Amino acid sequence: MTTAVQAPLPSRPVPRLRLAPHGDLSRAIDGAWWPRSYDLLAELPHLLAGLPRAWGQITSVTVSGATWPAVPGRILVSNQVVRLRRTPGEAAPRTVVLLAAGRGRWDLLVVPPDTTEEAAEPLMSAAAGGQVRPGPSL
Template identity: 35%
Template sequence: MIRSAEQRMTWVCTRKPPTARLRLTPSPSRRAIRDGGWWPTSRDPVVELCSLVTALSAQRGGVIERIMLQPTAWDRHPYRIGVDGAVVRVGWFTSLDAEVVIITGRQDLRIDLVVIAPETADAVATAAMLAASRPTNTTRAAGALPVPPGPRSPAAVRDGDDVAVWETEGGHLRPDRQPTAPARN
């Protein structure tokens, strides 16, 4: 695949990025659906992602290699950004919810964050980040928090109906069949 010069370019933040407005779960939790909340100050991905990578590296350690975002919530779409001498690849996926960012890196590092729209009021954004950072948080992001504009999930998912969420994620509930324990050998 031949890539354009813009796709091969590494974008670097030329000014000091703002401190990331980020709240993480105390430690990675297998029960929580998200690992915290992130409230960017703008829709400029170069500035905001540099800030986010710097904060995550300091708080969680590990080397961040890739970031996955939904393109409609951002002003431009760089494919690579330079942060502290390292290159982080950025993937733009229309299938990803606008209110989610996924960060991956070395040693099985994966951080899923709820993205709160930059124009959200302070009190609402703070409450949303607190809710997203609870270790017992099992609430899906869709419709639960203020999000950047973009394609939305089906109405049933916005309403928080767990059965509808399961159905729209590809699962299927059969009311005539009760769950069974796995067979033991």
């Protein structure tokens, strides 16, 4: 297992993230994330920095093998080690699963970086509204 050391975050736009409203209702998808590139080591720290504080410290992230083919075992984000896992195969849903010890689990739809804004916006809105189910075709 390898560890990736992350440099301090450069100044960058806010992550393209749309989250479902907070509530007691269990959801298959808790929102959507539209990264700017396929470079997980560059994108993940920005995603984690943009999450609500109420979610707590994310300690584990599982990503789709179809979207992120190369994933190190760990990454250092804001002086915290985050364990990274990758789902095997092309049939895995295009999601990222975030875990915070004692706080919960959140599943976000990953909109591919090369998606146009016209196509990404409806997907992100639908995911935040609970109208998207995870699946390999996303």
